[in-house]
Amino acid sequence: FGHIELARPVFHPGGFIVKVKKILESICVNCGKLKADILDPNFADKIRHIRDPKSRMAVVWSHCKTKMVCEPDDPKDEGAEPDADEVKKGHGGCGHIQPQVRKEGLKLFVQYKKAKDDDEEAKSLQPDKRLITPSEVYTVFKKMSDSDLHLIGLSDE
DSSP states (O other): OOOOOOSSOOOOTTTHHHHHHHHHHHBOTTTOOBSSOTTOHHHHHHHTTOOOHHHHHHHHHHHHTTOOBOOBOOOOOTTSOTTOTTOOOOOOBOOOBOOEEEEETTEEEEEEOOOTTSOHHHHHSOOEEEEEOHHHHHHHHHTOOHHHHHHHTOOOO
16 A cells, blocks of 8 residues: 556655765765775774664764775786685775765766866866765665675665
């Protein structure tokens, strides 16, 4: 009772668009991974004792919102010893540059900053800004792993 099947995804106007924006600012818009690395002792220490999902999301968001690159793993050295004890799994990111997410009314926009080494003509232009559709957001959210969902404070259902 009270269930409607829509033809395509839309943003719920009742406050969920703010949560969607915060989640988008916490994950990579390309691969769907959390921008924070759980192996980072600073981040791990912040979220270790937080049980409340709402406060956990706030802490993760405040840590991730400033990261502008999805950190890729460090390339493995060919000459390194394979049996070294320091075999640690990296973040596994894709290296994609992250946009700023802006909310205007009931729409979300992603805005990529211009590179510093562009010529003067490009500097006078506005940064790349485009609408991100609800279906694009849905596709990115589907890429998120269950462990990342739990870290953000969401259920995997």
